[in-house]
Amino acid sequence: xxxxxxxxxxxxxxxxxxxxxxxxxxxxxxxxxxxxxxxxxxxxxxxxxxxxxxxxxxxxxxxxxxxxxxxxxxxxxxxxxxxxxxxxxxxxxxxxxxxxxxxxxxxxxxxxxxxxxxxxxxxxxxxxxxxxxxxxxxxxxxxxxxxxxxxxxxxxxxxxxxxxxxxxxxxxxxxxxxxxxxxxxxxxxxxxxxxxxxxxxxxxxxxxxxxxxxxxxxxxxxxxxxxxxxxxxxxxxxxxxxxxxxxxxxxxxxxxxxxxxxxxxxxxxxxxxxxxxxxxxxxxxxxxxxxxxxxxxxxxxxxxxxxxxxxxxxxxxxxxxxxxxxxxxxxxxxxxxxxxxxxxxxxxxxxxxxxxxxxxxxxxxxxxxxxxxxxxxxxxxxxxxxxxxxxxxxxxxxxxxxxxxxxxxxxxxxxxxxxxxxxxxxxx
Amino acid sequence: xxxxxxxxxxxxxxxxxxxxxxxxxxxxxxxxxxxxxxxxxxxxxxxxxxxxxxxxxxxxxxxxxxxxxxxxxxxxxxxxxxxxxxxxxxxxxxxxxxxxxxxxxxxxxxxxxxxxxxxxxxxxxxxxxxxxxxxxxxxxxxxxxxxxxxxxxxxxxxxxxxxxxxxxxxxxxxxxxxxxxxxxxxxxxxxxxxxxxxxxxxxxxxxxxxxxxxxxxxxxxxxxxxxxxxxxxxxxxxxxxxxxxxxxxxxxxxxxxxxxxxxxxxxxxxxxxxxxxxxxxxxxxxxxxxxxxxxxxxxxxxxxxxxxxxxxx
Numbered sequence: 001x002x003x004x005x006x007x008x009x010x011x012x013x014x015x016x017x018x019x020x021x022x023x024x025x026x027x028x029x030x031x032x033x034x035x036x037x038x039x040x041x042x043x044x045x046x047x048x049x050x051x052x053x054x055x056x057x058x059x060x061x062x063x064x065x066x067x068x069x070x071x072x073x074x075x076x077x078x079x080x081x082x083x084x085x086x087x088x089x090x091x092x093x094x095x096x097x098x099x100x101x102x103x104x105x106x107x108x109x110x111x112x113x114x115x116x117x118x119x120x121x122x123x124x125x126x127x128x129x130x131x132x133x134x135x136x137x138x139x140x141x142x143x144x145x146x147x148x149x150x151x152x153x154x155x156x157x158x159x160x161x162x163x164x165x166x167x168x169x170x171x172x173x174x175x176x177x178x179x180x181x182x183x184x185x186x187x188x189x190x191x192x193x194x195x196x197x198x199x200x201x202x203x204x205x206x207x208x209x210x211x212x213x214x215x216x217x218x219x220x221x222x223x224x225x226x227x228x229x230x231x232x233x234x235x236x237x238x239x240x241x242x243x244x245x246x247x248x249x250x251x252x253x254x255x256x257x258x259x260x261x262x263x264x265x266x267x268x269x270x271x272x273x274x275x276x277x278x279x280x281x282x283x284x285x286x287x288x289x290x291x292x293x294x295x296x297x298x299x300x301x302x303x304x305x306x307x308x309x310x311x312x313x314x315x316x317x318x319x320x321x322x323x324x325x326x327x328x329x330x331x332x333x334x335x336x337x338x339x340x341x342x343x344x345x346x347x348x349x350x351x352x353x354x355x356x357x358x359x360x361x362x363x364x365x366x367x368x369x370x371x372x373x374x375x376x377x378x379x380x381x382x383x384x385x386x387x388x389x390x391x392x393x394x395x396x397x398x399x400x401x402x403x404x405x406x407x408x409x410x411x412x413x414x415x416x417x418x419x420x421x422x423x424x425x426x427x428x
Numbered sequence: 429x430x431x432x433x434x435x436x437x438x439x440x441x442x443x444x445x446x447x448x449x450x451x452x453x454x455x456x457x458x459x460x461x462x463x464x465x466x467x468x469x470x471x472x473x474x475x476x477x478x479x480x481x482x483x484x485x486x487x488x489x490x491x492x493x494x495x496x497x498x499x500x501x502x503x504x505x506x507x508x509x510x511x512x513x514x515x516x517x518x519x520x521x522x523x524x525x526x527x528x529x530x531x532x533x534x535x536x537x538x539x540x541x542x543x544x545x546x547x548x549x550x551x552x553x554x555x556x557x558x559x560x561x562x563x564x565x566x567x568x569x570x571x572x573x574x575x576x577x578x579x580x581x582x583x584x585x586x587x588x589x590x591x592x593x594x595x596x597x598x599x600x601x602x603x604x605x606x607x608x609x610x611x612x613x614x615x616x617x618x619x620x621x622x623x624x625x626x627x628x629x630x631x632x633x634x635x636x637x638x639x640x641x642x643x644x645x646x647x648x649x650x651x652x653x654x655x656x657x658x659x660x661x662x663x664x665x666x667x668x669x670x671x672x673x674x675x676x677x678x679x680x681x682x683x684x685x686x687x688x689x690x691x692x693x694x695x696x697x698x699x700x701x702x703x704x705x706x707x708x709x710x711x712x713x714x715x716x717x718x719x720x721x722x723x724x725x726x727x728x729x730x731x732x733x734x735x736x737x738x739x740x741x
Binding site: 271 | 440518519537541560561562563597624625626629659
């Protein structure tokens with residue numbers, strides 16, 4: 001089938017394009033990018049006044065399958081992705097069972113083949129059962145197409161074991177995604193340590209719990225020359241440490257999630273459990289530093305850290321509620337609102353953070369609009385306002401901290417592998 | 429003023445006028461407690477449920493007596509934390525109690541924010557009898573009531589709160605209440621027990637007990653729960669008493685009429701010496717007595733607001 005997207009403002013940082021262009025899709029690939037391509041196609045999308053950009057590559061997503069299908073499945077999570085303009089996700093391995101052996105990788109691949117509506121890539125665990133005790137056989141995963149390893153949700157506490165993991169990862173040329181948290185320091189905390197934790201009478205998580213572990217992982221990366229990626233950066237000190245490491249030429253990349261720049265700890269003042277995540281929402285100062293880090297390039301990637309939880313796990317006492325928030329369906333609009341509309345990032349910068357950089361970091365041929373490449377394209381109406389509503393989420397879980405918020409920027413079409421997979425509110 | 433709040437969840441939420449209104453209402457109820465027949469029909473036909481997820485005798489009994497003196501029927505439900513973990517959620521428990529057509533739920537819970545959460549999910553009045561480290565508004569109200577009674581005024585007084593500030597709901601509620609009423613508050617503890625950013629609540633901080641006592645019109649001595657030091661933040665008992673204990677020697681340098689308060693139960697020889705606990709400056713037992721009047725006022729006011737919220741048939 002031939003699909004033609006006409007007159008859109010094409011944003012493609014890989015090819016330094018920010019211009020009005022038509023884009024023709026043929027046989028699931030991008031066939032042509034030019035001005036005024038003749039309107040001969042089965043389907044023509046008039047993208048006048050719209051942004052046309054690569055499908056988002058979200059490298060931090062919890063699809064919860066296998067094991068917690070009550071929270072999310074590959075099917076529901078990828079539909080949510082499409083609504084958010086996300087055509088590729090990296091599924092985190094903290095499932096039940098964890099993706100810590102070849103057998104489980106194969107099991108997940110089967111589920112993906114059968115049920116995914118978007119591209120799902122797999123991250124395997126660093127340690128067996130993510131317990132931080134014994135390394136997994138990451139090489140065997142890599143042969144099965146696993147792109148990275150991570151114990152996300154947990155940090156490998158032992159310096160020795162992390163060193164060994166990175167030494168091996170270097171040899172096997174596999175990316176290590178670091179969840180940076182020193183559990184002794186976070187000490188069962190539930191919100192950022194500071195005035196808000198004091199006011200609410202809740203146990204606080206100091207920023208040291210994050211940035212000291214960022215520091216350690218960077219030191220080990222420098223020593224081993226392994227490539228590491230720091231997940232969900234939430235505080236100023238982490239940004240500073242990463243910036244220094246990059247200057248020294250250490251192979252480190254970093255990501256943040258929209259809630260770390262769109263919200264701060266004051267959102268917690270009425271004990272809203274949808275605002276409870278790990279790392280926790282930090283101070284206004286930290287949120288500003290995250291934005292600065294995105295602007296100056298210290299933070300390479302925006303990813304959702306989509307973490308679905310059921311209402312039963314959230315509508316309880318704050319201290320007992322699960323950590324995490326869904327984000328696939330709001331990450332683009334939040335980033336537009338907080339970063340593009342404020343003049344902090346250009347559309348090309350945004351596409352770099354959400355599409356190109358994660359694809360490059362993961363080593364996949366996504367995130368760009370090259371002729372001949374997979375047609376993962378989104379058409380975004382940048383000025384359309386919408387209100388985040390619980391009932392509109394395609395994710396199985398509704399734990400969004402942004403319910404009720406007015407956002408700007410709606411995904412009208414998500415084209416995944418050359419097919420219109422999502423069109424104005426409906427997954428096709 | 430007209431009272432409009434159906435719940436009392438914390439003193440952070442209240443303004444000065446509201447706090448003063450509760451204190452004034454408590455004063456008229458205090459008169460009732462001096463009568464030979466200590467009962468008024470204000471809450472006749474109403475039911476108060478004391479829903480306690482933490483062991484408590486004094487607060488529970490105080491609320492029970494307060495409700496009974498208002499002629500309400502009182503039901504006590506004591507639930508251990510473990511059964512909460514295993515079974516029914518707080519919201520479900522609250523809704524079930526509501527379905528029994530009660531009027532007020534007095535809730536004590538070990539989790540901060542639990543009273544507010546319950547209040548969001550039920551229409552009946554909720555009174556917070558202590559939630560985690562967060563707030564214990566009726567305790568602070570009775571502390572403030574006692575202070576006002578002893579000194580005759582509040583504005584411009586200096587009050588020091590000494591002890592485990594970090595984990596104390598009594599401290600937080602006192603800070604909100606006192607600062608709103610124009611009282612200058614100093615918190616005093618070993619640095620490990622001072623929570624970060626507490627200054628932003630409008631208090632001064634010191635680690636020196638003599639400094640805390642030097643200008644104080646009253647000192648509120650918190651119970652040191654050595655048995656619950658989960659974070660190993662506490663010094664040893666002897667060291668604590670040596671450096672922070674309220675003793676006769678220390679008070680010799682303080683104002684002569686300094687009011688000694690304590691939310692109880694007191695640990696003699698740990699945070700306060702026996703002779704000070706029993707000395708004429710001690711208002712500890714008056715606090716207990718005043719607790720009834722203050723809780724009568726709170727139950728009465730929230731039930732009035734609750735009545736107005738009901739839709740007519």
